[in-house]
Amino acid sequence: MKKKNKRLITIIVSFLLFSMGCFIIFINLRDNLIFFYSPSEIFEKEISSEKTIRVGGMVKEKSLNRKIKEINGINMEEISFVITDFEKEIIISYIGILPDLFREGQGVVVEGFIVNKGLFNANTVLAKHDENYMPPEIKDLESIKEKANDI
Amino acid sequence: MISEIGLIFLILTFVISSFSFFNLLFVSKKNNHTFFDELKFSKLAFFFTIASFICLSYSFLVSDFSLNVISKNSNSQLPLIYKLTGVWGNHEGSILLWLLVMTFFGYLFSINSSASADFKNNVLRIQNTLCFLITSFILFTSNPFEKTFPPPIEGADLNPLLQDPGLAIHPPFLYLGYVGFSIIYSISVAALSEGVKNYFIAILKPWVFISWIFLTCGIGLGSWWAYYELGWGGFWFWDPVENASLLPWLTASALLHTIVIADKKNILVNWTILLSIVTFILSLLGTFLVRSGVLVSVHAFANDPTRGIYILALLASISFFGIFKYFNNTHRFNRPNISLISREGMISLNNIFMLSITFTILIGTIYPLFSSVLFNSKISVGAPFFNSILMPIMFPFVIGMILGPYIKWGKDDLILLLNRIKVLLIIFVLISLVVWYLSYKDPVLSIIFIILGCWIILSSVYEIFQFVQLKKKIPKKIFAQVLAHIGIGLLIIGATGSSILKQEKIQFQEIGESIKIKNFQIQFLGVTKIEGPNYISQTGNFLITENSKKLKILKPEKRFYNTGKQVTTEAAIHSTIFGDLYIAIGDAHENKSQWTTRIWFNPFTIWIWIGVFFLAVGGSFSFINSLSRKR
Numbered sequence: 001m002k003k004k005n006k007r008l009i010t011i012i013v014s015f016l017l018f019s020m021g022c023f024i025i026f027i028n029l030r031d032n033l034i035f036f037y038s039p040s041e042i043f044e045k046e047i048s049s050e051k052t053i054r055v056g057g058m059v060k061e062k063s064l065n066r067k068i069k070e071i072n073g074i075n076m077e078e079i080s081f082v083i084t085d086f087e088k089e090i091i092i093s094y095i096g097i098l099p100d101l102f103r104e105g106q107g108v109v110v111e112g113f114i115v116n117k118g119l120f121n122a123n124t125v126l127a128k129h130d131e132n133y134m135p136p137e138i139k140d141l142e143s144i145k146e147k148a149n150d151i
Numbered sequence: 152m153i154s155e156i157g158l159i160f161l162i163l164t165f166v167i168s169s170f171s172f173f174n175l176l177f178v179s180k181k182n183n184h185t186f187f188d189e190l191k192f193s194k195l196a197f198f199f200t201i202a203s204f205i206c207l208s209y210s211f212l213v214s215d216f217s218l219n220v221i222s223k224n225s226n227s228q229l230p231l232i233y234k235l236t237g238v239w240g241n242h243e244g245s246i247l248l249w250l251l252v253m254t255f256f257g258y259l260f261s262i263n264s265s266a267s268a269d270f271k272n273n274v275l276r277i278q279n280t281l282c283f284l285i286t287s288f289i290l291f292t293s294n295p296f297e298k299t300f301p302p303p304i305e306g307a308d309l310n311p312l313l314q315d316p317g318l319a320i321h322p323p324f325l326y327l328g329y330v331g332f333s334i335i336y337s338i339s340v341a342a343l344s345e346g347v348k349n350y351f352i353a354i355l356k357p358w359v360f361i362s363w364i365f366l367t368c369g370i371g372l373g374s375w376w377a378y379y380e381l382g383w384g385g386f387w388f389w390d391p392v393e394n395a396s397l398l399p400w401l402t403a404s405a406l407l408h409t410i411v412i413a414d415k416k417n418i419l420v421n422w423t424i425l426l427s428i429v430t431f432i433l434s435l436l437g438t439f440l441v442r443s444g445v446l447v448s449v450h451a452f453a454n455d456p457t458r459g460i461y462i463l464a465l466l467a468s469i470s471f472f473g474i475f476k477y478f479n480n481t482h483r484f485n486r487p488n489i490s491l492i493s494r495e496g497m498i499s500l501n502n503i504f505m506l507s508i509t510f511t512i513l514i515g516t517i518y519p520l521f522s523s524v525l526f527n528s529k530i531s532v533g534a535p536f537f538n539s540i541l542m543p544i545m546f547p548f549v550i551g552m553i554l555g556p557y558i559k560w561g562k563d564d565l566i567l568l569l570n571r572i573k574v575l576l577i578i579f580v581l582i583s584l585v586v587w588y589l590s591y592k593d594p595v596l597s598i599i600f601i602i603l604g605c606w607i608i609l610s611s612v613y614e615i616f617q618f619v620q621l622k623k624k625i626p627k628k629i630f631a632q633v634l635a636h637i638g639i640g641l642l643i644i645g646a647t648g649s650s651i652l653k654q655e656k657i658q659f660q661e662i663g664e665s666i667k668i669k670n671f672q673i674q675f676l677g678v679t680k681i682e683g684p685n686y687i688s689q690t691g692n693f694l695i696t697e698n699s700k701k702l703k704i705l706k707p708e709k710r711f712y713n714t715g716k717q718v719t720t721e722a723a724i725h726s727t728i729f730g731d732l733y734i735a736i737g738d739a740h741e742n743k744s745q746w747t748t749r750i751w752f753n754p755f756t757i758w759i760w761i762g763v764f765f766l767a768v769g770g771s772f773s774f775i776n777s778l779s780r781k782r
């Protein structure tokens with residue numbers, strides 16, 4: 001009888017610990033999810049400017065602009081370019097080195113914060129790893145582009 | 152011609168292994184040794200697969216562009232080594248390598264293990280069935296010998312990111328680890344069918360160690376490759392692909408610990424079997440995540456949904472088979488009574504922590520996939536999630552890791568234990584003061600983690616010291632444990648340094664201009680154009696001066712590959728024991744006198760690689776020990 005009680009207690013305690021663990025994991029997960037939006041969705045939805053988000057689309061042709069900016073006494077290159085989903089456009093501003101595969105007229109995903117509806121501050125520009133590879137998010141846009149071209 | 156022979160060999164593997172498959176399905180109860188000699192099947196499957204692999208390698212070497220894979224992933228201009236390593240630089244070839252490793256492990260088991268002929272036969276039947284499933288996957292969805300017509304005159308190129316010596320060693324090591332777990336799965340499932348006799352633990356042991364060593368090296372090499380090749384200044388990004396390799400590593404590490412008590416005390420035997428099965432399932436899950444194209448990564452060679460579904464079906468059936476066997480054959484052991492303050496208790500605690508970490512990483516990795524399928528929402532889980540959960544777990548984990556080896560088997564007393572290690576505790580206080588004095592300006596978190604790392608290393612060294620003091624010979628298994636734990640300590644220090652303490656400077660640097668970071672002056676001397684075998688490189692020249700002493704010139708590159716019109720970054724790294732100076736070069740300004748440069752100082756990064764080395768050497772001692780005990 002005593003042994004049975006002990007086992008029951010063990011099971012209950014481990015179950016409680018396990019659910020507590022799951023609870024902590026999911027709370028943390030919810031706080032750290034990074035949502036992906038297209039430029040149109042940025043305009044449609046209310047998105048907090050404090051949350052890290054990702055925006056993806058095509059880099060508009062001839063929109064890449066580099067200028068030198070002094071920040072804290074260091075010369076930095078501020079890069080800006082326009083991302084489009086062929087409906088809405090958003091200007092991305094970024095300081096750093098662009099990934100090797102960044103090109104105008106190709107898909108890109110950036111991570112960072114919204115400044116206002118038309119301007120986005122990127123911390124990271126995510127690169128595709130391979131010439132022929134398309135992230136699924138951008139693949140959707142490719143088909144939009146084809147449609148746009150058909151019209 | 153050669154490629155057709157390769158295909159024939161592959162089909163022969165398929166035929167041979169299919170015997171085992173049907174044998175397992177229909178005749179599984181009574182073995183018929185005269186016809187179904189699994190040992191022979193294993194040997195044949197291995198020889199056929201290696202012959203097939205050699206044929207494919209030969210076709211790559213002579214650039215036979217009539218093969219689809221070669222025309223897409225190789226080029227006649229490629230240096231010889233990349234033609235050869237290109238064999239597994241693509242989906243089809245890499246799965247063939249996977250099969251080769253799998254049959255290799257079956258072959259090794261057939262000639263080496265001390266198991267009885269009957270048990271061997273049962274294990275190899277399952278192993279050959281696994282080979283059959285993989286071979287069918289290759290033949291039906293990813294045939295490397297598929298022809299393309301008309302054959303192109305020149306191939307496209309091997310992805311320039313893969314044109315690196317890293318490709319020669321990272322995938323084979325990783326696969327030897329991943330696929331090594333297949334034999335562990337086979338042994339465990341066979342043991343279940345036999346009604347779990349304990350002697351199988353001794354048979355299982357060496358395979359667990361050897362696979363774990365290779366997986367450790369494979370992950371370490373991959374991380375090192377990413378560190379110097381990608382030019383992002385980091386070694387771990389909580390990328391789903393990285394996580395996928397970490398999952399089986401974690402459960403295998405848990406397995407390393409339980410198998411010791413299962414062997415010594417004959418407890419937690421069922422748990423050991425379950426861990427073995429789960430480890431291989433996680434290896435397969437990793438393969439599914441990486442190879443199915445659901446993840447965006449350099450590892451996702453192909454984006455073919457049929458392959459994804461096929462791997463998913465393989466994953467489901469192999470998991471189901473293992474778990475089904477497990478639940479049908481357990482409850483054969485008395486429930487052990489384990490007290491927490493005992494070596495057994497500490498090892499159980501280790502397993503709980505390891506599995507919590509595994510579970511966290513698993514959720515963080517697959518949740519985005521689920522949500523994209525179920526809710527069609529596009530999300531990703533960032534590094535903060537993993538850090539916020541795993542960092543708090545690290546504290547009790549490390550404390551357990553330090554105390555564990557000093558706690559006695561059976562039952563121990565906490566007060567007696569602390570009394571036994573009081574010298575060590577004094578050393579802990581002293582080292583903490585020293586670390587705090589040296590780095591009190593740094594973030595508190597980094598100080599704590601570096602202190603924890605030092606504690607692990609010192610407590611492990613103290614273990615050895617006790618043996619030396621008593622003039623006793625140090626047993627191999629103690630040596631193994633000490634080395635592996637030191638490795639973890641070094642890893643913690645290295646990872647803390649190169650993440651929390653990392654310093655980064657991005658700027659527009661004029662030729663001649665100097666940038667200061669830590670004690671280093673980095674003077675930009677200009678850019679030279681250099682022609683490589685199949686690329687043109689823009690090589691930056693940076694003069695490094697430390698405390699006004701000229702050290703060396705670092706040469707980070709930006710390479711333009713001619714064939715694929717692709718660019719890669721080659722970072723230049725100056726490693727010291729205190730940290731790495733890491734330089735990457737970006738684009739030039741219009742006037743060509745200013746370039747974007749990115750300079751990092753990553754403290755203690757070199758200790759990560761040394762830590763991995765310690766882990767591998769520690770594992771090797773366990774491996775040798777498990778072999779010598781058997782004879």
